[in-house]
Amino acid sequence: MTAGQPQSIHLQTAGPPTSDTRIWIGPGLLAEAGRRLFSPSGRFLLVSPPSASDPAAAIRLALGDRLIADIALDDREESKNFQTVLGIADRALGAGLRRDDAFVAVGGGVTSDVTGFAAAILLRGVAWNAVPTTTGAMADAAIGGKTGVDHPAGKNLLGAFHPPRVVLIDPRAASSLPERDFRAGLVEAFKAAWIADVALSRRATDSLDRILAREEEALLDLLAGAARVKASIVASDPQDRGRRRLLNFGHTLGHAVEAAGGFRTLRHGEAVAWGILAALEVSKRRCGLPDPDAEGIRADLARLGPFPEPERDPRELEPYLARDKKATVKGIAAVLLESVGRARVVESVPASEWLAAAAIMSLK
Amino acid sequence: MTAGQPQSIHLQTAGPPTSDTRIWIGPGLLAEAGRRLFSPSGRFLLVSPPSASDPAAAIRLALGDRLIADIALDDREESKNFQTVLGIADRALGAGLRRDDAFVAVGGGVTSDVTGFAAAILLRGVAWNAVPTTTGAMADAAIGGKTGVDHPAGKNLLGAFHPPRVVLIDPRAASSLPERDFRAGLVEAFKAAWIADVALSRRATDSLDRILAREEEALLDLLAGAARVKASIVASDPQDRGRRRLLNFGHTLGHAVEAAGGFRTLRHGEAVAWGILAALEVSKRRCGLPDPDAEGIRADLARLGPFPEPERDPRELEPYLARDKKATVKGIAAVLLESVGRARVVESVPASEWLAAAAIMSLK
Numbered sequence: 001m002t003a004g005q006p007q008s009i010h011l012q013t014a015g016p017p018t019s020d021t022r023i024w025i026g027p028g029l030l031a032e033a034g035r036r037l038f039s040p041s042g043r044f045l046l047v048s049p050p051s052a053s054d055p056a057a058a059i060r061l062a063l064g065d066r067l068i069a070d071i072a073l074d075d076r077e078e079s080k081n082f083q084t085v086l087g088i089a090d091r092a093l094g095a096g097l098r099r100d101d102a103f104v105a106v107g108g109g110v111t112s113d114v115t116g117f118a119a120a121i122l123l124r125g126v127a128w129n130a131v132p133t134t135t136g137a138m139a140d141a142a143i144g145g146k147t148g149v150d151h152p153a154g155k156n157l158l159g160a161f162h163p164p165r166v167v168l169i170d171p172r173a174a175s176s177l178p179e180r181d182f183r184a185g186l187v188e189a190f191k192a193a194w195i196a197d198v199a200l201s202r203r204a205t206d207s208l209d210r211i212l213a214r215e216e217e218a219l220l221d222l223l224a225g226a227a228r229v230k231a232s233i234v235a236s237d238p239q240d241r242g243r244r245r246l247l248n249f250g251h252t253l254g255h256a257v258e259a260a261g262g263f264r265t266l267r268h269g270e271a272v273a274w275g276i277l278a279a280l281e282v283s284k285r286r287c288g289l290p291d292p293d294a295e296g297i298r299a300d301l302a303r304l305g306p307f308p309e310p311e312r313d314p315r316e317l318e319p320y321l322a323r324d325k326k327a328t329v330k331g332i333a334a335v336l337l338e339s340v341g342r343a344r345v346v347e348s349v350p351a352s353e354w355l356a357a358a359a360i361m362s363l364k
Numbered sequence: 365m366t367a368g369q370p371q372s373i374h375l376q377t378a379g380p381p382t383s384d385t386r387i388w389i390g391p392g393l394l395a396e397a398g399r400r401l402f403s404p405s406g407r408f409l410l411v412s413p414p415s416a417s418d419p420a421a422a423i424r425l426a427l428g429d430r431l432i433a434d435i436a437l438d439d440r441e442e443s444k445n446f447q448t449v450l451g452i453a454d455r456a457l458g459a460g461l462r463r464d465d466a467f468v469a470v471g472g473g474v475t476s477d478v479t480g481f482a483a484a485i486l487l488r489g490v491a492w493n494a495v496p497t498t499t500g501a502m503a504d505a506a507i508g509g510k511t512g513v514d515h516p517a518g519k520n521l522l523g524a525f526h527p528p529r530v531v532l533i534d535p536r537a538a539s540s541l542p543e544r545d546f547r548a549g550l551v552e553a554f555k556a557a558w559i560a561d562v563a564l565s566r567r568a569t570d571s572l573d574r575i576l577a578r579e580e581e582a583l584l585d586l587l588a589g590a591a592r593v594k595a596s597i598v599a600s601d602p603q604d605r606g607r608r609r610l611l612n613f614g615h616t617l618g619h620a621v622e623a624a625g626g627f628r629t630l631r632h633g634e635a636v637a638w639g640i641l642a643a644l645e646v647s648k649r650r651c652g653l654p655d656p657d658a659e660g661i662r663a664d665l666a667r668l669g670p671f672p673e674p675e676r677d678p679r680e681l682e683p684y685l686a687r688d689k690k691a692t693v694k695g696i697a698a699v700l701l702e703s704v705g706r707a708r709v710v711e712s713v714p715a716s717e718w719l720a721a722a723a724i725m726s727l728k
Contacts, residue, residue: 017381017382018381082446082450086446089515089521089522090515093515093517093518093521093687094517096686096687117485120524121481121485121512121522121523121524122521122522123521124510124512124520124523124524124525125524125525146488148485148488151453151454151457153457153458154457156488157453157457157486157487158453158485158486159485159488160484160485160488160489160524161488161489322460323457323460
């Protein structure tokens with residue numbers, strides 16, 4: 001089982017912050033980890049949750065005795081906190097971590113967020129690699145350098161910009177992913193198409209049955225397309241001051257419903273799906289998003305769903321909106337759609353408008 | 365009480381990582397904090413320990429109702445840990461911290477290290493200002509962007525590069541500093557002269573009595589000179605890969621004796637003094653440091669001391685040397701002197717050589 005000719009994206013930014021990330025995409029890449037992953041010293045520290053045991057075994061095999069630590073991670077959303085980062089730090093320092101060693105995060109978004117953050121603050125920064133094993137992490141979380149953990153006051157409130165040096169996207173790494181996680185992660189992949197690539201969006205809609213059946217070619221087209229959208233946007237705005245905020249489409253209300261559910265009711269991708277449904281309502285009012293475009297997105301989301309009902313009570317949601325990292329003294333910056341493939345940032349949409357959209361958003 | 369015409373240094377690096385720090389130096393600057401400190405939103409969060417209550421009061425007065433949080437810090441070395449950073453994070457998020465707000469750290473090196481680290485990881489990075497109140501922080505800790513906390517395995521093993529936007533050096537902020545801290549901090553200021561500015565070193569030796577009597581003009585000359593040395597070296601190597609390592613003169617064995625004493629026996633500057641004494645021995649052997657140069661440094665240190673006896677037992681010191689952040693698979697990079705004002709990095713001096721120097725280093 002070899003990778004044949006994998007696709008490759010080089011994500012490089014002059015900064016601040018600087019990025020120099022090589023993204024490899026192709027079936028069978030796990031077996032090539034030994035020559036694809038990056039470490040200045042040649043030594044690696046593996047971090048992986050139980051749910052990624054198969055791909056982690058492949059990485060372990062590929063790295064052999066170049067592995068100086070093998071760290072088990074509890075990757076539930078409620079464990080995405082400072083204490084978990086400290087646990088990785090303890091293990092890494094106990095194994096004699098040096099500045100020229102590198103981490104390998106094998107898992108979903110929580111694994112790459114937490115491992116990347118540990119890599120960012122250990123010895124003031126060591127290199128890391130991402131091997132995403134969920135559709136959400138392949139399309140989104142592993143690319144772009146945002147790392148971090150949650151705080152009781154909100155999601156990702158503690159973190160760092162610290163891009164991985166290599167991202168290895170092998171769709172086979174997601175082959176044993178539970179159906180619900182598989183579908184939730186695809187929301188992020190579709191999101192990339194909706195904000196910036198109308199052709200990708202059409203292809204993905206047309207092949208959605210084959211994608212849901214996990215047919216390799218259709219899945220690869222969507223994941224690679226999403227990775228290209230994300231890399232291109234990140235490259236144009238590494239520090240999340242402008243264009244990069246487009247990637248937050250669906251995330252303003254999405255974060256709020258996810259937090260209001262205590263990070264247990266909804267998967268991240270499911271929360272983003274609800275956030276997108278709310279953003280469609282605001283987009284129609286503020287950006288003239290045509291009804292057929294909104295209906296097309298809603299129809300795709302319905303095929304990816306159903307998703308559990310979110311919290312809609314304004315009293316529950318409002319405190320989380322106020323804590324949004326995109327909130328400044330001026331209000332919350334909103335990502336809205338003008339049409340499929342064309343997103344833009346509208347400064348300071350008041351929280352009340354999001355809460356009104358939350359009351360009426362619907363998958364049907 | 366006004367500042368007259370303060371000196372100013374602009375420390376700017378293209379990265380990685382990028383720096384854009386304005387350093388103001390002059391007596392009476394505390395009163396001008398309202399127009400000297402930086403915050404995109406105009407809002408500030410003050411962090412200060414009880415020992416800095418007088419300068420903190422001056423900052424509080426200068427900022428008035430632009431202060432949205434007033435956070436008390438336990439700045440003992442044993443509290444320089446992740447939990448203390450989390451405490452600041454809790455308070456800041458509880459006060460409604462936004463991305464465009466800024467911290468003000470008023471205190472010594474622990475205060476700026478911990479506050480800068482909190483600023484680095486809150487919302488993936490907010491701005492901060494440093495108002496050093498100790499001689500050590502004025503000469504060294506507040507400048508250059510290294511932030512972080514200790515770990516049971518060693519000093520500063522968790523941290524980030526996150527330079528303050530403004531550093532306000534007002535020697536009057538150190539006027540109530542206890543004698544022992546005042547003297548220990550001056551070791552870092554002399555260190556700057558010894559590695560890179562022989563003229564400054566001569567002036568400081570000549571005026572050492574007046575510096576120890578805290579005469580404003582003599583003290584300001586040494587502190588401003590040290591700040592200029594540090595800023596110039598940091599600008600030439602922001603990421604600590606090359607020339608910046610010169611600033612670690614005295615820190616290899618210094619960190620080890622400080623850690624072996626549990627961070628209680630010795631002040632940081634006192635540990636660095638012992639580290640410099642050890643480095644003089646290694647420098648004489650490896651770099652031909654002339655005896656008169658070594659004796660001159662030793663004489664200055666003797667006038668700054670006496671310092672408590674350090675741990676010298678190789679079995680106690682060796683584990684800490686092995687954990688040094690500057691250790692790679694090749695060994696520990698050593699900063700040595702060729703002559704006063706000329707330092708260089710010698711790659712991979714074995715730990716055994718440092719341990720031998722520790723056995724014979726002496727202040728007399």
